[in-house]
Amino acid sequence: MDKKVWLRRYDPGVPDHIAYPDQSVHQFLTNSAQRFGSRVCAYYHDQAFTYQQIDWLSTQLAKALLSMGLKKGEPVGILLPNSPQFVISFYGILKAGGVVVAMNPAYQHRELSFQVSDSGVRVLVCTEDSLPLIHSIFPASGLSQLMVTSDAQLDDLLKLATGQPVEPCARESVGCEQSLVKLINQAKESQVSLPAVEPDDVAIFQYSGGTTGIPKAAEGTHRNLTANTLQFQSWLPGLNAGKEVVLAAIPLFHVYGMVIALSMGIALGASIVLEPNPRNIQSILEQVQRHQVTLLPGVPNLYNAINHHEWVRQGQVRLNSIKACISGSATLMKETKQTFEELTGGKLMEGYGLSEAPTATHCNPMLGENRTGSIGLPLPDVDAEIVSLEDGKTRLPANTPGELIVRGPQVMRGYHNMLSETKKTLIDDWLYTGDVAYMDEDGFFYLVDRKKDVIKVGGLQVWPKEVEQVISEHPNVAEVGVAGVVRPEIGERVKAWVVKKRDVNLTAEEVKTWCATFLARYKVPDTVVFIDALPKSTVGKVLRRELVRLDDEEEKKTPR
The missing domain is CATH 3.40.50.980 (Rossmann fold)
Known part of the structure; x- marks a missing residue:
């Protein structure tokens, strides 16, 4: 397969390589203040x-x-x-x-x-x-x-x-x-x-949490942030300097919001609408309409909530100012994407990134083909490989799952005061992401799951994300989280926590029967429980470790 086969799938006008300036990341603010000094930089409530x-x-x-x-x-x-x-x-x-x-x-x-x-x-x-x-x-x-x-x-x-x-x-x-x-x-x-x-x-x-779950500080340099800002600015050819409006509902304390909403917004000379509560969908809808928002980075839960808000269902708000949305941090479901694009006329693109490469390395094209379930193509100047889970070195062919490794100008310098962790994660300039993925023949990448989240059922590997995908397609399921739980008598088993859609009936046996239609028997959850809400991070990732903790608490309460 050709090296960097994905370049053939780039939108017209998106460069293979960017000439990055030797500058600090705050130079973007200085430059935009000189070019667009009287333009609104930040809207917040009525100010x-x-x-x-x-x-x-x-x-x-x-x-x-x-x-x-x-x-x-x-x-x-x-x-x-x-x-x-x-x-x-x-x-x-x-x-x-x-x-x-x-x-x-x-x-x-x-x-x-x-x-x-x-x-x-x-x-x-x-x-x-x-x-x-x-x-x-x-x-x-x-x-x-x-x-x-x-x-x-x-x-x-x-x-x-x-x-x-x-x-x-x-x-x-x-x-x-x-x-x-x-x-x-x-x-x-x-x-x-x-x-x-x-x-x-x-x-x-x-x-x-990196690849081990131990909290650690990824050191992002000015060069890293400047590069990722310009990579994403070049990736969105439909945006114009000094004319865009970005809604920053994604938290700015997270590198996703910090780079895509704040730094790229500042570099574009965009007006940034600051929303302190990402769960306040009513406020977000009001802001989109009032300020004619053109770029809305977020997570799948945000777009799904907009799709189902009563104002939207009743046609009380117009969302047609939106040009582009980047979705990250969790899997973007096909239904969510299609419904949102029909409502807005804009493009909702799934991407991928991590704190160690602040913030993104992959994204689906804005103008060209988006492939369902794919995190897209590597950004300009990003190289990506799939390597063997066994030795971490052998390059794997197309459509073969392995660990995703990346290198590029946005990859961190290392972890603060954690030399051994840095050496495990950065090897010969490659960042080992800890994510299992594969690449198809055209250079589109697909996440399978976290390397550390694999479930071993009788020696066979089960990827929670695959099971979640199947269960999420059930018409009565709103959300689902899957994790491996250990039973002393039989070993590790698959367990699913399901959030039902409102006013529907659904049983655990119905979920298992649904799974058995699409999955091998060993992948079908042994246990299905219903829950009001899934534990999530601030950027919408389901916290599987919290699901396992819930299971531990449930097991302790169960009489033996």
Whole structure:
């Protein structure tokens, strides 16, 4: 088979190779502020910040951080929902030469404490609402400075950006806590110079379970993020600089939202509509219509929820402004894709990526053929191979499952303070993804499952994703998760957790009979249980480890 056979399937105008500039990722903001200064950069509720304002505010925040003693290469935490303050903080930290450590605002004590301690963050940008939780991890975490903000500060941030004076806040500083507005206001008088930031400097720590499930920080450099931003910008030939509107409902603390919604949006000079609650479908629909959104990156659950929202079913909203949507983090079902494209007239493309290659390596074409079940083609300058699960080296022919390995300019530098894990994952410039996949004769790639999630039934391999795909096609099934569970008497078996569609009847035996029609007997679930909702990550991935934990709890309650 020809090397890089997938290049023949690229859309017209999508390059095989991109000439990447030697620049920092925040240079995209500086460039767009110069080109589109008065254009709205960020919409949030009823407020709007222009490119000039976001650029100026982030520069002042950078000066504030440097005045507080931040050293180049030092990590700074962001514990914020999608908001103007997140955007300002992200670019402010980068301009100061810091490393962004973006954290999930839904984290609890143990999760937050680990990430702060492991990354070495001592300065954290956070909301007032999160202070009780943050106080609970002092002083063992190493935190020493909190930059505190809230929605109530937005008016003052806009005043500062337009040269207006602001009144002192009631809560300007309490110990190590200081108001973000106060710090920016003070910094505008500072003469501190911003450091030179090089392309190979680390820009982000993105926490990932990686291939082993151990939380670790993938170090993404400015070069990595710049490359992936430009790869995706070139992949979408129908988008125009200075004319697009991106809806950022996908969390910006995750590298998927950070690169596709934020960085690519900024590079395009797009207006970014910030939605802090990705589950608020009503708000998302209102924003799409009000701002005439053209690009909506998301996860399959988001598109499925839009398809079935009563406003959409009743024809009360128009979605025809949408040109393109990238779907990631979970399998995009054929029905979801078809229905969404019929509603919008836009293109919904499944892609693939991981935190170690922030953020994407594959995507289906925007103009050309999309293949059902495929994660698409490797992006420009990405090489991809399927290798043997046994030796990790032997290249496998088309349509043969093995481990997906990739290399390209967006692949991380390594894991923070985890040399042995880095050596296991990065081998001779190849990133071993831990995902089992295959490639067809035309260069389209298909995920089979996670290498670590394979179920061994009597020595035979069962891939949970294959079983999930079959069950999801049952007309009465809304969602399904499948995992292997161990029974001491008989070994590992397949178990399915099913969410039924509303107002339907469905039994476990009906699900098993359905599976037996399409699957070999050993792949049919031994047990089917019904559940109200599946445990998921913040970007919509079903958490199989949580399903196994649920099984453990159920087994403990079962009398023997």
